[in-house]
Amino acid sequence: MSQMLPGVLRRSRLRSASALLSLVMAVSACGQQDNAETLVSPLPDRFADVVERGQYLARAGDCVACHTQVGEPEFSGGKAIPTPFGRIYSSNLTSDKVSGLGQWSADDFWQALHHGKSKDGRSLYPAFPYPSYSHMTRDDSDALFAYLQTVPAVDRTPPAHELEFPYNTQLALNVWRLLFFRPEVFEADAQRSESWNRGAYLVQGPGHCAACHTPRGRLGNSQTRYELAGAHIDGLEWDALPLTRGNLPQGDRHALVELLKRGANEHDVLSGPMAEVVLHSLQYLSREDLAAMVDYLFSLPAGESPPATQLSVSADLAHQLYESGKQLYADDCADCHGSDGQGEPYRIPALAGNRGVTAASPNNAIRSLLDGGFGASTEERPRPHGMPPFAHQLDDWQAAAVLTYIRQSWGNEATAVAPETLRQH
Template identity: 40%
Template structure:
């Protein structure tokens, strides 16, 4: 028996030593911060476009603070992670990072000092970025204004506060390597896949995650969550009443809205705002790739969309819509009909199309979705105006509607426009959203965050 336990101990020691050898990463020597003149201006400009594709500013900038200076609290199911400073400040940023150190962070999720990075930084997508694009990103970031700003320490429980644990996460879930073209697909499709699955890291929001925070295998783009919002499925289970087409998706990504699908809200507003720097050819490629995931709609869904188009131009009469009780009845849907008529119908009656008029709710993915979170967010917090240019706008009703009134409104929207029963968990979600349990990000299409607790924050 003694020999048995000695053998077990020996195996544990060997396995532990092997894991430590796998997990340990050496530091990369620091360098002097490179001068702007050492970079080709064209490379810097290319990096600026790529940083927009990667949406880098959204995580690495606190609202109202200097761009890329970090310190933004990123809530996760495991605790709060604070984004790092990626300005070229030599003390608190990446000013002493070489190109090799930057490449390792993107490819392997390991910083210059050899510490494993938390996957809140989506290195599982960034690993696919090409060497050429990494050089451009490095040139852009190293020519930003240096900002001395150390981020707060992460707020994670033991043992998740030990970065060595992340090596185990990578061993289980991380597939390292640059994107490889699929020879069976077109050049356009491959370009779209590279942008969507790589630097764009769309799956980080639009793919469900397992209990360990890793994207579910086999559920690519099947829908997920991001910053208090539901990120709808971008494959065959999309809840869009009117199926997406290549042209509608291209227009939505290009301009932040489409008449059949409404205006980008929440984190997606920032995404479409940043994609404005991409050329049409790249937006076209992204639409081509995503549409290949969605596939052709079924005959049943096509027929349903045709029926929706037949009744979508005008909002239903809340006193006579089939399935909704008369407004004198004391039911949630009936009470909600009155609220809709008073607060919503003026903009959502179909007489003024998006983006400056509200979408007719027959066409709304949010109203047809399996959960009510996006409708709740929009009703409570609205859609802020963009800065310095015309944009879609909607007032938030958090200060004027009580929780039970929001719940009644949702019951009416769900019944009258989607023909579906009310969401069972709507009341609890409304209360949790208002309380701040769900840390909801609210942004206009220009990408400047104005969350529920920081409306009016300065532009970045």
């Protein structure tokens, strides 16, 4: 796979996207003819390679996660995306000529991906992360479009967006674009390696990592002063952890590649929204691309962290919570995570030194404790272990106590968790 993936500066062999699409349509038409049982003829190798590259890019962009409603065909749209301004419903990306992209051209698709404009010229809402996708090259846009044109047509029109006034107007959206959006294609840094540039391209462009890991302002704009410094994900009630230097797991970079590829490594297991990213996207990327992304992220400066709001806990209360939590942990947690908090390699995450546990905000730890959940099911780890929910078993005091104990044991030095914090979840 990695041999067929071009570098960010390599040009496609196609002279134009329209030539590819014309051939796709012609071959399909010849395959159908009068006999309904006639199979569609295969595409020539060079065009099949472009379509395959487009599928790879669709996975790198995690397109299926937002454009597929549970129980519906892939890419048929209609999935509700919660925002602070109301619900936005994803569009149909199948080849359907009425509700999908069947009547679109490669130029129309480039206009959406790079400029954030629909086929009819309307401005698109940035819940579709075109501020990141605008970094993608035209060749990659054309390859992605070529792949989507091969997705079976599904006649399914998504519901109308449910946004409050004035956020439901094109005027407000165009003002937002004027203030916060400038389309720009990724430019390689000649002073950096090819691998670093590939990683930067994937993180900034198709991977659109900033969409979750960079905090938003009141108008939904990315706060670039906190680029990739971590953020709360509105509507999902999880935190995207910081990806800047000093915040990533220290030590073997290979272990981080394994975490992204398998959803687990010797010490960590990804959960929550990141488990879904691994499920739909990262597990399909080559290890070379994942290593390139890790190299790029490790090169980022530490930067400034966004403020984390947390209820303060007095020293006396913190001590009480810790002592209560010690017994609760022994009763309910130690059998899996170990009395030393080391977990079990590739199966149960270690709690000692766990970034999700020791983050400034205890939000992710609270979500895991109350809701439980599973890691990602991947080709290399098809049956992940799960954690049961404890919301029905622990009251606010008990949950705060066990979380306080975990956040302050085995070398962890995070703050205590106030019982009042649990009442907000």
